[in-house]
Amino acid sequence: MQWPEEVTIREVGPRDGLQNLPAFIPTETKIEIIRGLAEAGVTAIEAASFVSPRVVPQMADAGEVLTGLADLPEDVVLSALVLNTRGMARAAGSGVREVMAVVSASEVHHLKNTNKSVDQSLAELQELCFLARDSGVILRGAVAAAFGCPYQGVITSDQVKKVLDPMAEAGIEEITLADTAGMGNPRQVFELLEDITTCYPSIALALHLHDTKGLGLANVMAGLQAGVTILETSFGGLGGCPFVPEAAGNIATEDLVDMLQSMGINTGISLEGVISCTRMMEVLLGKMLPARIR
Amino acid sequence: MQWPEEVTIREVGPRDGLQNLPAFIPTETKIEIIRGLAEAGVTAIEAASFVSPRVVPQMADAGEVLTGLADLPEDVVLSALVLNTRGMARAAGSGVREVMAVVSASEVHHLKNTNKSVDQSLAELQELCFLARDSGVILRGAVAAAFGCPYQGVITSDQVKKVLDPMAEAGIEEITLADTAGMGNPRQVFELLEDITTCYPSIALALHLHDTKGLGLANVMAGLQAGVTILETSFGGLGGCPFVPEAAGNIATEDLVDMLQSMGINTGISLEGVISCTRMMEVLLGKMLPARIR
Numbered sequence: 001m002q003w004p005e006e007v008t009i010r011e012v013g014p015r016d017g018l019q020n021l022p023a024f025i026p027t028e029t030k031i032e033i034i035r036g037l038a039e040a041g042v043t044a045i046e047a048a049s050f051v052s053p054r055v056v057p058q059m060a061d062a063g064e065v066l067t068g069l070a071d072l073p074e075d076v077v078l079s080a081l082v083l084n085t086r087g088m089a090r091a092a093g094s095g096v097r098e099v100m101a102v103v104s105a106s107e108v109h110h111l112k113n114t115n116k117s118v119d120q121s122l123a124e125l126q127e128l129c130f131l132a133r134d135s136g137v138i139l140r141g142a143v144a145a146a147f148g149c150p151y152q153g154v155i156t157s158d159q160v161k162k163v164l165d166p167m168a169e170a171g172i173e174e175i176t177l178a179d180t181a182g183m184g185n186p187r188q189v190f191e192l193l194e195d196i197t198t199c200y201p202s203i204a205l206a207l208h209l210h211d212t213k214g215l216g217l218a219n220v221m222a223g224l225q226a227g228v229t230i231l232e233t234s235f236g237g238l239g240g241c242p243f244v245p246e247a248a249g250n251i252a253t254e255d256l257v258d259m260l261q262s263m264g265i266n267t268g269i270s271l272e273g274v275i276s277c278t279r280m281m282e283v284l285l286g287k288m289l290p291a292r293i294r
Numbered sequence: 295m296q297w298p299e300e301v302t303i304r305e306v307g308p309r310d311g312l313q314n315l316p317a318f319i320p321t322e323t324k325i326e327i328i329r330g331l332a333e334a335g336v337t338a339i340e341a342a343s344f345v346s347p348r349v350v351p352q353m354a355d356a357g358e359v360l361t362g363l364a365d366l367p368e369d370v371v372l373s374a375l376v377l378n379t380r381g382m383a384r385a386a387g388s389g390v391r392e393v394m395a396v397v398s399a400s401e402v403h404h405l406k407n408t409n410k411s412v413d414q415s416l417a418e419l420q421e422l423c424f425l426a427r428d429s430g431v432i433l434r435g436a437v438a439a440a441f442g443c444p445y446q447g448v449i450t451s452d453q454v455k456k457v458l459d460p461m462a463e464a465g466i467e468e469i470t471l472a473d474t475a476g477m478g479n480p481r482q483v484f485e486l487l488e489d490i491t492t493c494y495p496s497i498a499l500a501l502h503l504h505d506t507k508g509l510g511l512a513n514v515m516a517g518l519q520a521g522v523t524i525l526e527t528s529f530g531g532l533g534g535c536p537f538v539p540e541a542a543g544n545i546a547t548e549d550l551v552d553m554l555q556s557m558g559i560n561t562g563i564s565l566e567g568v569i570s571c572t573r574m575m576e577v578l579l580g581k582m583l584p585a586r587i588r
Contacts, residue, residue: 221480
């Protein structure tokens with residue numbers, strides 16, 4: 001087995017973790033949490049999503065959250081999720097440095113997530129790229145439900161490539177493969193990544209894994225073996241997709257940091273710093289989060 | 295990454311899972327659980343331990359449990375744990391087919407577990423072997439705390455080999471490395487197993503992992519890569535060592551079966567069969583067990 005010397009952890013809790021919560025978290029609290037994560041040494045944070053406030057009211061203040069964080073140190077890169085050109089335009093106005101365009105490998109999941117077909121969203125990609133370039137924003141891509149769909153079941157590598165092809169053609173240089181429902185297994189993760197790496201050698205791949213069946217960290221192992229060094233996690237293990245029934249939270253950032261540290265792999269993140277963000281969230285929610293490292 | 299075609303799962307719940315429970319589980323119930331596991335297709339079951347009934351009262355009926363299961367099909371191998379010659383003599387009288395002698399790689403853990411020094415127990419090994427041979431019982435070995443000790447911290451491979459050497463000399467052919475406190479990480483598991491496999495090429499190695507930090511299945515991944523195909527788990531994720539504070543349960547049998555099945559690796563075990571044993575246990579205990587697959 002081979003291990004990288006360091007791994008970049010992108011914290012997605014402020015977006016993927018919060019989006020599902022029924023009670024609105026005040027903008028100031030969101031900003032405080034993101035500052036806490038940055039102070040813990042996290043240098044990549046998915047801070048919000050520019051999606052319909054009617055569908056995801058928790059993210060209605062995405063713009064205010066990002067402008068409220070304009071003074072963060074240069075080495076902390078905030079990003080936001082978008083699903084279409086309207087979201088892209090809002091994101092560009094917020095001063096965010098990176099935007100992630102999400103398209104699902106599953107037709108049914110994509111329709112529920114965006115109210116569009118996969119083809120409709122893929123056709124919009126080139127325009128998203130132009131908008132991003134004009135605004136000086138880096139555009140990343142993400143393939144949702146890349147390892148399985150609760151509505152469609154198995155997702156083939158061809159279905160994933162159907163999304164990856166136009167992303168690569170549009171000049172996107174980093175793409176996240178997301179196990180949105182936590183249905184992937186380590187063999188599948190390794191084999192899909194090997195295949196994708198061979199087909200798209202110039203694209204940097206990130207992994208976004210959910211822990212529904214407790215396989216999150218086992219899948220990380222497979223990802224590391226396939227050469228992935230960018231991993232998306234959520235402090236406390238918050239999270240789950242609003243359009244995936246029973247999807248458990250993401251891998252907890254502190255659990256991954258602890259595992260990697262114990263393996264001698266550097267993340268630059270302070271375990272105590274992340275744990276104190278989790279504590280704050282637990283107090284706010286009045287319940288324990290699923291992270292193991294406490 | 296390389297994957298075996300099949301994996302042997304040894305169910306240790308009836309021993310490692312039950313030993314800590316404060317209320318005595320009636321002998322008939324223990325027998326019923328073990329029969330349920332055998333019916334689920336589990337062919338290796340650690341059914342009891344022959345230790346001091348004063349120290350572990352839950353195991354006081356080890357002999358009755360084993361004699362009550364004498365009619366199980368030939369392909370189901372029951373085993374029992376012993377710590378000394380007295381336990382070995384009791385085990386031999388019970389008709390059990392395999393006995394596992396446990397010695398800890400940690401001096402402090404071993405003392406708490408057995409009230410003896412590691413050297414004292416190692417000196418008894420040869421006698422255990424003679425007793426086993428005379429009774430027609432197969433003797434296996436296990437190294438407890440092989441990946442870390444809550445009292446002593448890091449365990450070196452030399453400390454593990456100090457236990458393995460006399461076990462190998464005594465002619466023991468299968469040895470379990472146990473992460474009794476759940477302190478191991480995947481890199482450590484892989485590297486220790488590689489080292490041990492090189493030093494003791496003729497010994498079959500099994501892994502016994504606890505899920506304290508949620509690394510159980512990630513450590514399984516590392517074990518499979520190192521060539522291990524015998525894994526010890528507990529139905530429902532029951533378990534924990536009475537002499538290791540805060541040790542979480544074993545990996546849940548159903549979680550491992552589900553992961554391996556999804557990877558195309560055969561275990562011969564029915565997921566539904568194991569889950570119904572867990573249900574029975576949950577009703578008995580009046581609480582949910584930690585297994586994810588339900």
